[in-house]
Amino acid sequence: MANAPAGGITPTHDTGTRVTQVFGTLAALGVAWLCAFGLLFSPADRDQRESVRIMYVHVPSAWVAYLAFGVTAVASALYLLRSSHSLTWDRLAGASAEIGVLFMGVTLVTGMLWGRLSWGVFWTWDARLTLTAFLFVTFLGYLAVRRLGGTQHQRAKRSAVLAMLGVLEIPLVHFSVRLWRSLHQDATVARIDGDPDLDGLMLFSLFVGLIAFTLLYVWLVIHRQRALVLEDALDDHGLDAALVERRAEAALQGGGR
Amino acid sequence: MTSVDLAAGTTVDDGSRPAVELSDVVAVIGGFPVLAGVDLRVERGEIVLFHGPNGAGKTSLLRLCAGLLPLERGTGTILGMDVVDHRDELRRRVGLVAHANGLYQDLTVAENVRFWASMVDADASEVDGALDRMGLRGRLADAPIARCSAGQRRRTALACLVVRRAELWLLDEPHAALDAAARDQLDEIIRAAAASGATVLVASHELERTMALATRHVEVRGGQIVELPGG
Amino acid sequence: MEDAGFVIGSYVVVLGGIAVYAATMISRARRLARRVPDADKPWT
Amino acid sequence: MAERIRWIRWQRTRAIAAKDLRVELRGRVLLNQVIPFSVLVLVLFGFAVDDDGIAQRVAPGLIWMATLFSLLVMVQRTFAVEAADGALDSLRVAGVDPTVIFWGKAMALAVQLAVLEIVLFAAAIILFAPTLRVSGVALLTATWIVSTAGLALVGTLYGGLTAGIQGRETLLPLLVFPVVAPVLIGATRAVESGLGTTGAAVSEGWPWIGLLTVFGAAFAAGGTLAFGPLIDD
Numbered sequence: 001m002a003n004a005p006a007g008g009i010t011p012t013h014d015t016g017t018r019v020t021q022v023f024g025t026l027a028a029l030g031v032a033w034l035c036a037f038g039l040l041f042s043p044a045d046r047d048q049r050e051s052v053r054i055m056y057v058h059v060p061s062a063w064v065a066y067l068a069f070g071v072t073a074v075a076s077a078l079y080l081l082r083s084s085h086s087l088t089w090d091r092l093a094g095a096s097a098e099i100g101v102l103f104m105g106v107t108l109v110t111g112m113l114w115g116r117l118s119w120g121v122f123w124t125w126d127a128r129l130t131l132t133a134f135l136f137v138t139f140l141g142y143l144a145v146r147r148l149g150g151t152q153h154q155r156a157k158r159s160a161v162l163a164m165l166g167v168l169e170i171p172l173v174h175f176s177v178r179l180w181r182s183l184h185q186d187a188t189v190a191r192i193d194g195d196p197d198l199d200g201l202m203l204f205s206l207f208v209g210l211i212a213f214t215l216l217y218v219w220l221v222i223h224r225q226r227a228l229v230l231e232d233a234l235d236d237h238g239l240d241a242a243l244v245e246r247r248a249e250a251a252l253q254g255g256g257r
Numbered sequence: 258m259t260s261v262d263l264a265a266g267t268t269v270d271d272g273s274r275p276a277v278e279l280s281d282v283v284a285v286i287g288g289f290p291v292l293a294g295v296d297l298r299v300e301r302g303e304i305v306l307f308h309g310p311n312g313a314g315k316t317s318l319l320r321l322c323a324g325l326l327p328l329e330r331g332t333g334t335i336l337g338m339d340v341v342d343h344r345d346e347l348r349r350r351v352g353l354v355a356h357a358n359g360l361y362q363d364l365t366v367a368e369n370v371r372f373w374a375s376m377v378d379a380d381a382s383e384v385d386g387a388l389d390r391m392g393l394r395g396r397l398a399d400a401p402i403a404r405c406s407a408g409q410r411r412r413t414a415l416a417c418l419v420v421r422r423a424e425l426w427l428l429d430e431p432h433a434a435l436d437a438a439a440r441d442q443l444d445e446i447i448r449a450a451a452a453s454g455a456t457v458l459v460a461s462h463e464l465e466r467t468m469a470l471a472t473r474h475v476e477v478r479g480g481q482i483v484e485l486p487g488g
Numbered sequence: 489m490e491d492a493g494f495v496i497g498s499y500v501v502v503l504g505g506i507a508v509y510a511a512t513m514i515s516r517a518r519r520l521a522r523r524v525p526d527a528d529k530p531w532t
Numbered sequence: 533m534a535e536r537i538r539w540i541r542w543q544r545t546r547a548i549a550a551k552d553l554r555v556e557l558r559g560r561v562l563l564n565q566v567i568p569f570s571v572l573v574l575v576l577f578g579f580a581v582d583d584d585g586i587a588q589r590v591a592p593g594l595i596w597m598a599t600l601f602s603l604l605v606m607v608q609r610t611f612a613v614e615a616a617d618g619a620l621d622s623l624r625v626a627g628v629d630p631t632v633i634f635w636g637k638a639m640a641l642a643v644q645l646a647v648l649e650i651v652l653f654a655a656a657i658i659l660f661a662p663t664l665r666v667s668g669v670a671l672l673t674a675t676w677i678v679s680t681a682g683l684a685l686v687g688t689l690y691g692g693l694t695a696g697i698q699g700r701e702t703l704l705p706l707l708v709f710p711v712v713a714p715v716l717i718g719a720t721r722a723v724e725s726g727l728g729t730t731g732a733a734v735s736e737g738w739p740w741i742g743l744l745t746v747f748g749a750a751f752a753a754g755g756t757l758a759f760g761p762l763i764d765d
Contacts, residue, residue, distance in 0.1 A: 011526045114498070
């Protein structure tokens with residue numbers, strides 16, 4: 001594929017604009033504050049001691065993961081229901097799902113690290129952790145299906161329907177795991193985020209963490225969504241170039257007989 | 258988008274429109290434009306022969322007419338119905354027989370035809386009629402497809418077309434792997450179909466054989482139609 | 489700080505993971521952007 | 533008019549189910565390959581678990597794990613029959629309504645799955661000799677029916693999506709296993725209650741039947757709506 005763009009002039013803009021710069025810097029500031037406070041200033045918890053610091057990254061990551069999958073579900077529904085079937089919704093769903101899987105992954109890892117410190121075991125079949133793992137695998141499947149072939153609208157329709165099925169499964173998995181966990185009368189395991197008594201400053205920092213991670217999510221999803229726009233545009237350009245080649249092929253073969 | 262006509266007759270097409278009308282149609286498979294701007298018009302009752310080198314797009318053209326290949330660009334109507342908007346409706350009246358005959362290997366010839374008949378509520382007499390027309394009666398009808406000859410499978414697939422009352426026949430290399438007798442029989446079947454009002458599009462390499470059969474020859478190259486003068 | 493390994497580790501996992509993803513994603517976006525004319529970028 | 537259409541759709545659904553079952557009777561893949569495979573999986577579990585006490589306790593779980601593996605094989609087989617000779621294309625070219633295809637194939641898959649589960653249950657009784665009691669029969673039968681329906685619906689739905697796609701052997705498990713987790717949990721607990729393993733009471737099983745029914749209903753509705761867009765281009 002010739003890398004000189006079809007437009008001839010070398011484009012100046014990449015996926016960044018004023019909007020992304022604003023979100024990017026705010027997110028960076030928020031995360032910086034979160035790390036500083038989380039690691040240095042915040043007091044250790046009475047009974048969880050230092051391990052509570054993990055909460056400042058674990059809870060915001062989990063929040064963004066669920067937010068991202070929510071956006072994917074809403075965007076998928078909008079793609080299906082709106083008669084315009086605009087691909088923007090599909091690309092937003094795809095970008096948000098990819099970022100959701102990333103945040104869900106780190107949520108699971110930090111959850112295990114925290115679990116290891118709090119109860120000495122990496123994985124407990126806690127209802128919430130199990131649902132998180134379920135969503136992680138479900139959306140890995142979603143991303144795999146997005147990469148299947150077909151036209152852009154085929155991809156969009158197939159992915160949107162799969163996202164809707166994903167939403168349908170959440171309550172089913174949630175109730176079955178909760179019903180299943182209720183059978184086990186193991187020791188009253190402290191809830192995963194431990195609900196240590198958060199004093200004002202700790203609560204405020206957790207809140208800053210949530211805001212910072214949400215800004216980070218928005219920044220990432222804007223860039224990723226635009227990258228998908230570029231990918232689709234390249235497909236179309238690719239198609240134009242391929243059409244030119246294909247039509248030339250006809251003239252070429254003509255010389256045969 | 259299931260159309261309301263499941264039981265009643267179709268309500269969309271008035272029969273006057275041409276069987277196939279494509280303008281600047283582009284279709285893509287895996288990023289490659291198999292059809293790169295096809296313009297084609299076929300009247301009802303014609304037998305049109307598409308020939309051209311391998312990979313020219315003959316099969317893709319037939320699959321597009323059968324509503325199996327999504328339209329990337331351009332517009333098209335089959336039997337008067339838009340390829341995109343009325344896709345389910347037009348599919349009901351189109352029959353495609355390709356290398357894969359769309360038959361169930363483990364079922365017998367008769368069972369296959371009866372199954373496809375049940376998909377369009379054709380009754381037993383139509384099934385017998387189709388089997389007769391294709392010379393698939395008696396012991397032949399009870400042979401499982403897996404043990405049938407290429408000719409018998411091809412004729413079974415055509416019987417399924419007849420029983421489905423397909424108005425547009427799309428045949429991809431119909432003469433492939435057939436002996437001389439089976440080929441003549443096939444030509445008779447195609448002529449009879451056209452005589453009874455069906456439109457037949459044939460994609461084939463066998464120029465001499467199908468030259469006589471077709472009312473028009475169209476050369477396909479590089480995903481486009483290259484009209485031959487006079488034809 | 490007690491359990492420093494795990495606590496610092498969790499921060500490294502979260503922020504490191506996000507940073508790696510952001511870097512690869514944006515550099516790929518920049519490469520794509522060079523090959524697509526500005527007309528096709530709705531945000532410009 | 534409406535009932536006439538509904539009658540016709542039901543006729544076609546039955547025709548597809550009958551076709552699938554006849555293809556199965558002729559090919560006998562279920563009898564000759566899938567059922568031996570599932571019993572073999574059970575035997576391998578037996579080797580792995582090794583301790584009779586534990587084996588007896590986990591027998592219900594092993595039955596359903598073997599069923600899930602067999603479900604994947606059967607789903608790929610039912611759509612391979614269609615794709616092998618381009619029949620799925622022919623079904624679509626014939627303009628057969630996707631909902632009819634979905635329910636027809638799901639019914640045929642459910643029948644075959646039900647047969648497989650009975651054989652597996654008998655094999656587990658022989659291999660692992662779990663406690664058996666008459667009072668649990670009603671619960672076991674309910675579990676059998678409801679789980680089979682749920683698994684058949686999910687299998688057909690995601691089998692349709694991956695039919696004819698390269699790499700479907702790996703994509704299908706990735707899509708199906710998370711979704712059928714509730715069935716694995718629910719059906720295992722229900723069978724445990726039915727058999728009385730680990731002293732579970734029969735009454736403890738019925739909430740799980742409720743959950744499995746909701747699961748089946750969700751995928752009956754979800755499948756009817758989603759199957760068309762998923763298999764269609």
